[in-house]
Amino acid sequence: MSVPLQAGMESCVGPEKGELTPAFESQADELISRYPVSKRSAVLPLLHLWQETFGYIGPRGVEWIAKKLSLQEIQVLELVTFYPWFRQKPVGRFHFRVCRTLPCALGGSGKTFAALKKLMNLSSDGHEGAMISEDGLFSLEYSECLASCGTAPVVLRNDEFYEKVDEKRAADLVAGCR
């Protein structure tokens, strides 16, 4: 017997767990109210809200947002797969993004990345999405230009932004999570 295919199911880990609180709903409604001309404009804001709440965007998120905005599920899913910020799988509790682009590379972001990878005990080369540590504490990926080239190399740890992250500073950042 075949299982009905849910939107985005083939590339994600399964439905996101967790309760949809009234606070979440009202936040979503406030975001939608910013686009009086077209509700569809609220897809990106709702995807951000969902990912910030549940950690990633799986079939449940796609379905909920599509219903909320009276869209087809594909109109939501195609954004999840297009925009690099969105993910269909959870990442570690501390998610690190290291800028890879030229000015940061000239400033040594490759060394920073290698140092972080070693400190987090990660394998694979990081070119196929984020690497996640076995205990789920850390994840690491390269990111393209973060627009702070004068203080290269730069790193985002979850929402916190760090400048001039050399190998020593990288070790401090990792130690700060434990």
Added chain:
Amino acid sequence: MAITQHRLIFKHIDAPGYTRDIACYRKHGGYEMLKKGLGMGGAAIREEVKKSQLRGRGGAGFPTGTKWGFIDPSKVTKPIYLICNADESEPGTFKDRQIIYKDPHQLIEGMILSCFANGVKLAYLYIRCEFTEGWRILETALAEAKAAGFLGKDILKSGYDLEIHVHRGAGAYICGEETGLIESLEGKRAYPRIKPPYFPAVLGLYMCPTIVNNVETLCNVRHIVEMGGDAYAKIGRPNNTGTRLLCVSGDVVRPGYYEFPCGAVTLGQLIYDVCGGIRNGRKLKAVIPGGSSAKVLRAGETYKMKAKDIHGNTVDREVRLEDLPMDFDSLAAAGSMAGSGGVIVMDDTRDMVECLANISAFYAHESCGQCTPCREGVLWLKKILARIAEGHGKEDDPALLRDVADRIAGRTICAFGEAAAWPVQSFIGKFKEEFQIRIRRNGTAAKTDTVSLTH
């Protein structure tokens, strides 16, 4: 430092004690220009912006007055929208970040004035989501401005209503392209729209007339209202008016952001005097003068330029790289562009193969995938460059790269095709021997350095 900056937009940025809240902004004359502008009327503001000859600061350098001039608010029956492009993501550029994080109200005041001038009632501030604190700062600043009566209904009892909302992007460089940005704001993939119409002024957001301006451009509007268009046009050089924010990164002693009248400093002064020269006592090898899309300039190059002699006759003049004025026209005459003002400096130890491979990896990642020459071609550029960098290059790879790049530029819906092709065309053209040497050394070219620029 022999050269002093002319800080107009960066006047308060990094000043001791200056904070980003509205109270501090107002203490320093903030929102006074909004009062002045509301008194002047929209048409008068538009006239001043035209007189100022301000050119857009996002990359293309298109005259702002002309862009606004495509829309006549008195004749348009549909709503008019304005979008602030704060999707700053051109590698090498970090000027908007300073404004958003340290002086957000300056941007908001410039934006309200621009909206008022063009009869806009609803505007969006499209900010890249990687500015994780930046969008919250803007939300707070907008709320402060609204509470003070500078936004919302009947602004300062002028009868003018305006709402501005923050809209976060989601990590796609292509959203910096104005029609891609509009698609993204409409809740779609950021596929740039086919042209014509060439400007969203005709059909933009929700198929209505729309103005898309860069953060720096909108800040300039506030200063134009303050000093008047004619006075503003006296800063800088003819056709290159006002100040320019320059961001310097890479191998210099003091990387950072600086503000000068357009063309007031040369590339040499910027690198050697302002930024303290090349790091670790090394020598300059190459510089990208206007964001990673701009064509690279090689140390030791000279450029033929038109100049006026003392009798006012146009003569050909040879200009050294170090003597290139940092303005739109000079950098265009040198075969590159002023672009977004991001200057990336590379010293003589840098491997040009790896630098280009790094740049092309960026464009391969960021191609939206809509046009085949770009989607397939840029990926090929990346793969060929990676194989040369890894020591598996083929004899005719430089020619192949050139061929692929030439077939992307001019064959795509938006300028991303050019942005991806220009670095390849210029690096291969100017550093061909480095590519050939690297290929000849194949096999033995394995890097001693385990961390490559290409990763």
